[in-house]
Structure formats: structure tokens, C-alpha cells
Amino acid sequence: MRCTCYCVTNEPMAMHPVRHGPRTMFRYPRLTSKTSLCIFSPLNIFEACSHISPLYPSFRLVKLLCRRLHNPEFHPTMSIPTTTPLRILISGAGIAGPVCAYWLRQSHPNASITIIERAPALRKEGQTIDVAFEGRRIFDAMGITDTVMKYTTKEKGIDFIDKDGGVWGHFPQEQDGGSFTREIEIVRGELARILYEVTKDTVDYVFDESITAIHQDDMEVEVDFRNGTKGKYDLLIIADGLSSRTRAMAFNQDVREPIKSLDEYIAGFSLAVDKTKDGDWAKWYNPPGRRVILHRPDGFGRMRSNFVHIDYSPQTRLVCSSKTPVDQQKEYWAQLFKGAGWDSERLIQGMKDADDFYVYEVAQVKMKSWSKGRVVMIGDAASCPSPISGQGTNVAITQAYTLAAMITQYSDHTIAFKKYEDDLRPWVEGIQKLPPGAPRLAVPETEWGVRVLLWMTYLAGLVVRTGWVGIISKWLGGEDKGHPLQPAEVFERRRG
Numbered sequence: 001m002r003c004t005c006y007c008v009t010n011e012p013m014a015m016h017p018v019r020h021g022p023r024t025m026f027r028y029p030r031l032t033s034k035t036s037l038c039i040f041s042p043l044n045i046f047e048a049c050s051h052i053s054p055l056y057p058s059f060r061l062v063k064l065l066c067r068r069l070h071n072p073e074f075h076p077t078m079s080i081p082t083t084t085p086l087r088i089l090i091s092g093a094g095i096a097g098p099v100c101a102y103w104l105r106q107s108h109p110n111a112s113i114t115i116i117e118r119a120p121a122l123r124k125e126g127q128t129i130d131v132a133f134e135g136r137r138i139f140d141a142m143g144i145t146d147t148v149m150k151y152t153t154k155e156k157g158i159d160f161i162d163k164d165g166g167v168w169g170h171f172p173q174e175q176d177g178g179s180f181t182r183e184i185e186i187v188r189g190e191l192a193r194i195l196y197e198v199t200k201d202t203v204d205y206v207f208d209e210s211i212t213a214i215h216q217d218d219m220e221v222e223v224d225f226r227n228g229t230k231g232k233y234d235l236l237i238i239a240d241g242l243s244s245r246t247r248a249m250a251f252n253q254d255v256r257e258p259i260k261s262l263d264e265y266i267a268g269f270s271l272a273v274d275k276t277k278d279g280d281w282a283k284w285y286n287p288p289g290r291r292v293i294l295h296r297p298d299g300f301g302r303m304r305s306n307f308v309h310i311d312y313s314p315q316t317r318l319v320c321s322s323k324t325p326v327d328q329q330k331e332y333w334a335q336l337f338k339g340a341g342w343d344s345e346r347l348i349q350g351m352k353d354a355d356d357f358y359v360y361e362v363a364q365v366k367m368k369s370w371s372k373g374r375v376v377m378i379g380d381a382a383s384c385p386s387p388i389s390g391q392g393t394n395v396a397i398t399q400a401y402t403l404a405a406m407i408t409q410y411s412d413h414t415i416a417f418k419k420y421e422d423d424l425r426p427w428v429e430g431i432q433k434l435p436p437g438a439p440r441l442a443v444p445e446t447e448w449g450v451r452v453l454l455w456m457t458y459l460a461g462l463v464v465r466t467g468w469v470g471i472i473s474k475w476l477g478g479e480d481k482g483h484p485l486q487p488a489e490v491f492e493r494r495r496g
Ligand SMILES: Cc1cc2nc3c(=O)[nH]c(=O)nc-3n(C[C@H](O)[C@H](O)[C@H](O)COP(=O)(O)OP(=O)(O)OC[C@H]3O[C@@H](n4cnc5c(N)ncnc54)[C@H](O)[C@@H]3O)c2cc1C
Pocket: 091, 092, 093, 094, 095, 096, 097, 116, 117, 118, 119, 123, 124, 125, 126, 127, 128, 129, 188, 209, 210, 211, 239, 240, 241, 242, 244, 245, 246, 268, 358, 360, 378, 379, 380, 381, 384, 387, 392, 393, 396
């Protein structure tokens, strides 16, 4: 069932029809001197009145009746914020937070939207992440794909090499999943910066801030901030990553409770290009001992390197935790990769000199519910699928977008949050199902295991043109799991 009506945003003056359906996405309607048909629907007038004065139960009653007559499943709520602006707090200025803020701003021009970020400035750490499938289509709809493409790493593909640098598997870049390198490979900090740039003028950013307590009731959510102040909001959106402390507070659980570790740790850092050795191809090198070196161009004249290690000991988890001083962490990784072969000594020196060294745990987040009352989660905080899935960023962007769509479409946040989760959970859980043997099979323990892996990559490389590489890439989790995000509706944005 679809209806056609008109909605309001803060986009430049104009007005466009919007279609509402079970998976309606925005079409960026714009305000004109003419007024939205939706605004003057009886439902919205009564909704507006009851928001102005929630004490008037009669308005609520009529609103309920209107809801019955006017199927709420398909009714937009965009006119409400024009009378009582929504107050939305987002915790985390990573990837999911700014994307969600962007879309909420499209439909709620008067809403107060604040993003708090615990770090004193945007975080520049992080290696290459990729955006494909739904995430790519959402970027298209945001009109930022060209900008993003400008800052990609320009990586041409990936070579699997042995300890002498000899190439075994050779996989050129392909768009959307046919290879290990996608069309949009971008350093995480660059993507975060681009998303900040497109939202900073319409969203309030507060850095060096975090939530220390959350209290909520039927009417609002009140938070205590680290700086000692308090704030009241209609909705709190948690987008602050894998180890979210805000999530722990909201769901009254330990930070680690929903985190399922894959016992794999990654130390990332950047180093200067050595023109005699580095190029625009990534290198994947497996020393034995469940170790990997992944060395990639960043598109800005530097290389981004990862030391990867699978280890089940609690001692390693402790060393890799953010509580351990960086110098100790660097020493641990230097010892681990000392004499590992290929170019390991140069990379160890690069790591020691790096000021963007960063360690993270490869893990998944599994929460029974993505929301509680007026608090809802997106991105890694809700359901990190891990970098092994190859879709962490894609999931984060899609969740951010879908949540904003649902908040826009349903005036009742309980319905919006439920629809958001019902729509995405099966898809996300599909992505969280990692291929059998992952991540251990790609990180062998023995020399023999490394040889087998190299032969496999060699054979796969040979048949790269026959489509086998797509099969292997899918086996490694890089396929389009096919969330039915309606591209046609997304693409419609700037048309009309
Ligand atoms: C520094 C960093 C480096 C990363 N490097 C890689 C990488 O190399 N490869 C990879 O695949 N993935 C990496 N990731 C994860 C990747 O960004 C996410 O998997 C994905 O993009 C989903 O993004 P997100 O917005 O959900 O979470 P994130 O990108 O993790 O963003 C969360 C944001 O919330 C902030 N934050 C954390 N706690 C609080 C708090 N209590 N209050 C307020 N703000 C808070 C963080 O500083 C961060 O800016 C990295 C994440 C970070 C934060």
C-alpha cells in the first residue's frame, strides 16, 4: 500500500512528493510557500496539538481514533517537529552517528540534534575500510559519493606474498564484492571527516564529552554528562562503537557482556612510502604462528600497515586493551613480528615511530534487543559484525539510515524502533554468520598451513577471470547479503 503526500525538510525551498511504503526512504521533500498536505491532515493536527500540550487527553484520544482511521503503518510524522522540535542526542561521531544525524536533519528541520564524541577531536586512527552495497547507495543518495571517491586509497588490488615478497595470489580491485579490494576503500579517519563536514553546519557537535548516567521514563530520557551538566532528550541514539560504555549504562550490563571476541587482534599504524618497495597494490603476508601483515596504500602518500595476530591467552587480551600504555603495546607487537620475514623489520620501525598506532580486537556484538525505551543503538554498538565480515561499515551506514527513516515515518518511537530492528536484524545476523573456519583458516599456525594458503590464493588468482574469486570472496564474507534497501527510492532523491 502506498500513499503520495508532501513532507518538509530544511533543504532549499521546493516541494516534492514522497511515497510511503513498508520500506519508504526519504525523497528529500523541500519546503515551499505552499504547505504540505501531510501537515494539514487531521492526524497531524491532533498530533501536533497533543505534543503542544500532552496534558490534553482529549487530543490524545482523537489522535488514537485518527490513527485507527489513518493506518499508522504508512503515515509520516514529519510535521510534528515543526510544532515541538524533537530533541535527539547521538553518542559517537564515528560513521553511524553522523550518517543518522544527516538523515534525521533532512526530515526534522527544527529538531535539536546533538552529537557528542568522547575524543577531543575527530579520531584519525584506523585503517582502510570499504563501503559497498547498501552503504554505497546511501552515499549516492546523500550526494557524497564523488567526494568519498576523491579520498579513496586508490588501491588497485591485493597480492598474497611469501616471505621473500614473491607474489602468489593476485586479485585486482572489483566493484561490489568480486574481489578483496572494492571500489570504495577509504581510510576510516577520512570517511569520518567527510561525514563530519557534511553535517557540521546543521548538527551540534560536542567533543570531549560522554554520558555518565542515563535515566528515562515514558516522556523523555535524561542524561548526565561528564562535564557535570544534564540534558533532556526525546531520543538517545547510541553510536559509540564496539566497546560502548553508553550501551552498558542503558542496558545495565557489563561493557564486555555482548562482545563475542574472535581472539584476533590488529595493530594498525601508518608509515612513509618507500618508493622502491611500495606501490598501489596491497600486500598480504602470512608468517607462521597465526600472524598476518597487511600493508596497504592510503591514497595520501603513506602506507597503512596492520599486524594481525590470533591468540587465545588472557595475557594478550590485556596487552591489547586500551588500558595498556602505547609503548608497552608497541613493544609487544615488535617482539611478535621480529624476524617474521618479508619487510617486517621496516614495518616494525614504522610502527615504533607512528603517532597513529592503534590496537583493536576483532569481535562481534550480539544484543538481544537494539533498543530500550527511548534509547536505541546503531552501528558497532548495536551489532558489530567484525572486520572479517567485510561489512561493518556497510551495516553501520544502513542502520543509521533505516533508523532515521523509521523515526521519520512513525511518530511513536516504540513502533519506529521495532520496525527498524525487525527490518534489519535478519540481514545483520546473516552478515554476522562468518564463513566456516574464519578467521583461523586465513591465519595459519604452521609453515605447512601457510604453504597451503599460498597455493590456494595462487589457484584462485589463476581463475580470477572465471569468477572463482567471487566465490572465494563470498566465502570470506564479502558478498552482498542483499538487504532489500530500495535503491530506486534512494536514488529518487535529487530527481523530481
Ligand atoms: C579509532 C578507530 C579505528 C578503527 N579502525 C578500523 C579499521 O582499521 N578497520 C576496520 O574495519 N574498522 C575499524 N574501526 C571500526 C569501524 O569504524 C566500524 O566498524 C564501523 O565503521 C562502524 O562505525 P561506528 O560508527 O558504529 O563506530 P566507530 O567507527 O567505532 O565510531 C564510534 C565513535 O564513538 C566514539 N566513542 C566511543 N565511546 C564513546 C562514548 N562513551 N561517548 C561518546 N563517544 C564515544 C569513538 O571515539 C568513535 O568516534 C575503527 C574504529 C575506531 C573508533
